[in-house]
Amino acid sequence: MGRYHLSTTPFTLLGKTSDDMLISLATSLTVRISCYNICGHISPGLRRFMKIHEYQAKQLLKEYQVPVPLGNVAETPEQAREIAARIGGRVVVKAQIHAGGRGKGGGVHLANTPAEAFEAAQAIIGMTLVTHQTGPEGRLVRFVLVEEAPVIAKELYLSLVVDRTRRRECLVYIASEAGGMDIEETAHTDPGKIIQAAINPAAGFSPFQARKLAYGLGLDRSLHGAFAELVKNMQRLFVKNDLSLLEINPLVVTGDNKLLALDAKVNFDDDGLYRHPDLEQMRDFAEEDPLEVAAVKTGVNYIKLDGDVGCMVNGAGLAMTTMDLIKLAGGEPANFLDVGGGASAEKIEKAFDILTSDPKVKVILVNIFGGILRCDRVANGLIEAVKKTRLTLPMVVRLQGTNLAEGRKLLEESTLTFTIAEGLYEAAEMAVRLSGKELHGITGSEKSGNPF
Amino acid sequence: MAILFDEHTRVLVQGITGTEGSFHTREAISFGTQVVAGVTPGKGGTEFEGIPVYNRVIDAVQSAGANATAIYVPAAFAADAMLEAIEAGVGLIVCMTEGIPVLDMIKVKHTLKGSGAYLIGPNCPGITTPGTGKIGFMPNFIHKEGSVGVISRSGTLTYEVIWQLTSLGIGQSTSIGIGGDPIVGSNFVDLLTLYNNDPETAAIVLIGEIGGTAEEEAAEYIQSNVKKPVVTFIAGQTAPPGRRMGHAGAIIAGGKGAAADKFAALERAGAVVEKNPAAIGMRIKNILEKKQ
Numbered sequence: 001m002g003r004y005h006l007s008t009t010p011f012t013l014l015g016k017t018s019d020d021m022l023i024s025l026a027t028s029l030t031v032r033i034s035c036y037n038i039c040g041h042i043s044p045g046l047r048r049f050m051k052i053h054e055y056q057a058k059q060l061l062k063e064y065q066v067p068v069p070l071g072n073v074a075e076t077p078e079q080a081r082e083i084a085a086r087i088g089g090r091v092v093v094k095a096q097i098h099a100g101g102r103g104k105g106g107g108v109h110l111a112n113t114p115a116e117a118f119e120a121a122q123a124i125i126g127m128t129l130v131t132h133q134t135g136p137e138g139r140l141v142r143f144v145l146v147e148e149a150p151v152i153a154k155e156l157y158l159s160l161v162v163d164r165t166r167r168r169e170c171l172v173y174i175a176s177e178a179g180g181m182d183i184e185e186t187a188h189t190d191p192g193k194i195i196q197a198a199i200n201p202a203a204g205f206s207p208f209q210a211r212k213l214a215y216g217l218g219l220d221r222s223l224h225g226a227f228a229e230l231v232k233n234m235q236r237l238f239v240k241n242d243l244s245l246l247e248i249n250p251l252v253v254t255g256d257n258k259l260l261a262l263d264a265k266v267n268f269d270d271d272g273l274y275r276h277p278d279l280e281q282m283r284d285f286a287e288e289d290p291l292e293v294a295a296v297k298t299g300v301n302y303i304k305l306d307g308d309v310g311c312m313v314n315g316a317g318l319a320m321t322t323m324d325l326i327k328l329a330g331g332e333p334a335n336f337l338d339v340g341g342g343a344s345a346e347k348i349e350k351a352f353d354i355l356t357s358d359p360k361v362k363v364i365l366v367n368i369f370g371g372i373l374r375c376d377r378v379a380n381g382l383i384e385a386v387k388k389t390r391l392t393l394p395m396v397v398r399l400q401g402t403n404l405a406e407g408r409k410l411l412e413e414s415t416l417t418f419t420i421a422e423g424l425y426e427a428a429e430m431a432v433r434l435s436g437k438e439l440h441g442i443t444g445s446e447k448s449g450n451p452f
Numbered sequence: 453m454a455i456l457f458d459e460h461t462r463v464l465v466q467g468i469t470g471t472e473g474s475f476h477t478r479e480a481i482s483f484g485t486q487v488v489a490g491v492t493p494g495k496g497g498t499e500f501e502g503i504p505v506y507n508r509v510i511d512a513v514q515s516a517g518a519n520a521t522a523i524y525v526p527a528a529f530a531a532d533a534m535l536e537a538i539e540a541g542v543g544l545i546v547c548m549t550e551g552i553p554v555l556d557m558i559k560v561k562h563t564l565k566g567s568g569a570y571l572i573g574p575n576c577p578g579i580t581t582p583g584t585g586k587i588g589f590m591p592n593f594i595h596k597e598g599s600v601g602v603i604s605r606s607g608t609l610t611y612e613v614i615w616q617l618t619s620l621g622i623g624q625s626t627s628i629g630i631g632g633d634p635i636v637g638s639n640f641v642d643l644l645t646l647y648n649n650d651p652e653t654a655a656i657v658l659i660g661e662i663g664g665t666a667e668e669e670a671a672e673y674i675q676s677n678v679k680k681p682v683v684t685f686i687a688g689q690t691a692p693p694g695r696r697m698g699h700a701g702a703i704i705a706g707g708k709g710a711a712a713d714k715f716a717a718l719e720r721a722g723a724v725v726e727k728n729p730a731a732i733g734m735r736i737k738n739i740l741e742k743k744q
């Protein structure tokens with residue numbers, strides 16, 4: 001039991017917290033619900049990438065009796081006016097896109113009357129909202145959330161996350177009376193203000209956890225009952241839906257002494273989604289990168305970046321390493337692309353389709369370590385794919401592993417022009433040179449006499 | 453000598469009749485592994501390649517004397533398979549399955565505590581002791597008997613590093629991929645402890661990834677306990693912040709869990725930091741030559 005007593009350790013070292021914690025602290029006021037899914041099979045199965053909107057997050061909270069502001073979604077200024085009239089009083093009109101920083105970008109307006117809500121919605125709907133998370137091209141806003149704007153007496157921070165720290169491995173609540181924007185700052189400068197309460201996996205939620213948080217937050221006694229309910233419901237929502245993060249920031253105490261989740265961020269556990277087909281329906285394809293969507297459908301794990309060296313690699317670790325090498329050699333990777341441990345010819349072909357639809361790509365670097373997947377099969381896959389997709393970009397191929405000689409022979413004997421690299425680093429250098437960049441020498445490593 | 457997997461290891465395979473299970477069982481046998489039993493509920497009493505198949509793990513332990521298990525069952529059933537192995541008293545549990553929900557792993561990890569069993573994975577390439585046997589996906593040809601312990605969070609990158617060592621004539625004591633999920637059974641510290649105490653491991657290669665704090669924890673342990681040379685590499689030095697690169701573990705945000713932080717922590721701890729993954733083998737080679 002000792003390990004799972006409520007931790008009294010202050011939240012001193014950010015390096016000691018979970019990823020999810022770091023993400024949540026870093027994103028503070030964003031109202032993003034994000035989810036990456038890698039559906040679970042031994043062989044790399046369907047990989048999905050999903051985010052949902054703020055209004056959907058709040059619907060989810062409401063379903064689990066976590067109090068959220070009264071509100072609704074509007075696709076037109078008329079609807080916004082109507083919703084504002086029904087709510088009565090001051091409302092806030094918020095652009096619904098899958099990116100944070102909407103306030104700063106002009107996507108959030110306060111409106112004192114239904115007429116003002118109409119004007120705010122008119123200004124926001126149809127605008128291209130640029131925030132630090134959208135990139136310079138911005139995002140088209142198609143609808144807004146109109147909700148009550150309560151009088152705020154106090155802003156708190158409250159989250160439930162998976163703590164993956166060694167020897168903890170449990171769910172833990174994190175709370176702070178310093179809610180709002182600067183929670184990450186607080187964690188650094190005033191760790192004593194951060195309270196944690198771990199949930200023993202065997203015992204589950206217990207009311208003392210809520211008491212620990214409530215007293216720690218200095219909540220007025222009159223709110224303790226509602227707070228305990230809220231804390232318990234957070235745990236229910238988390239476990240029932242396979243979340244990896246549930247963050248309410250800020251959790252506000254209103255002028256009339258009520259608790260309200262003014263903003264929320266939910267991360268789904270990618271691997272738990274198969275148990276929740278209903279959540280999939282919340283997905284909004286219009287908000288996603290079309291190339292990443294295409295990749296998702298083929299089971300290829302692709303993330304677009306800004307460089308010009310397109311990469312195709314088997315295995316996530318090796319794919320990241322290949323990107324590192326391109327950068328070390330002085331180039332810029334165009335993407336992360338993992339075709340999976342056992343890339344089939346069909347997947348390789350699909351991967352080429354994805355790579356070549358990025359107009360920035362000047363050269364393709366293929367790096368495959370053939371284990372179970374033999375190099376000759378990879379080579380055949382490459383040749384077929386190049387023929388089929390009529391690829392004209394220069395391609396550097398680096399194969400290693402089972403049936404290497406056969407694989408290389410196939411590439412050399414084909415009528416196509418592959419640049420064949422022997423070593424890992426050599427491959428990166430060749431690709432960078434073909435992308436038209438100057439090579440960097442690697443410093444601080446033992447390159448001399450290195451056959452790789 | 454080796455760690456966790458030696459000549460006394462008798463392997464059972466959970467999911468032996470499945471596509472993955474059957475393929476990798478054949479590979480393991482041709483590598484010299486003692487595979488003594490398989491478990492597939494409903495297929496008890498049958499045989500696979502002459503190996504008896506049982507309905508329950510406990511039967512495989514009692515009748516075939518299995519003391520290690522290879523788990524190749526789909527994600528939805530993998531937590532159950534691990535719990536069954538723990539309950540049956542299997543000492544080494546290696547789970548290759550990818551995509552197990554984190555909440556399931558919290559339960560497994562909690563059950564594991566105090567059981568005395570070692571769990572490798574999930575979502576891992578497994579464990580190999582060259583010359584003795586293996587559990588998992590690691591290709592047979594890359595290994596060579598020797599004295600370098602390899603421990604990694606990656607899959608194909610691990611093969612790459614092992615193959616570098618082998619090509620340079622450097623053998624391995626035991627190679628382990630611990631898995632890329634947020635919650636894994638044995639972590640770097642658990643296994644560094646074993647390598648550190650293994651008289652036949654002369655040097656250690658540790659391959660990390662961005663995200664999480666496993667490498668920082670390893671650095672702390674190395675600093676105060678490990679007397680053997682440790683060469684480290686962290687994948688994802690150039691990954692953009694906030695994006696997830698396939699592995700659940702590979703997340704960086706707010707400048708923490710980034711490759712630079714991990715390299716710095718490991719360097720402070722006295723580990724050899726190699727930023728060029730193509731040069732890891734050479735590093736180890738030079739260190740071993742200097743030692744002689």
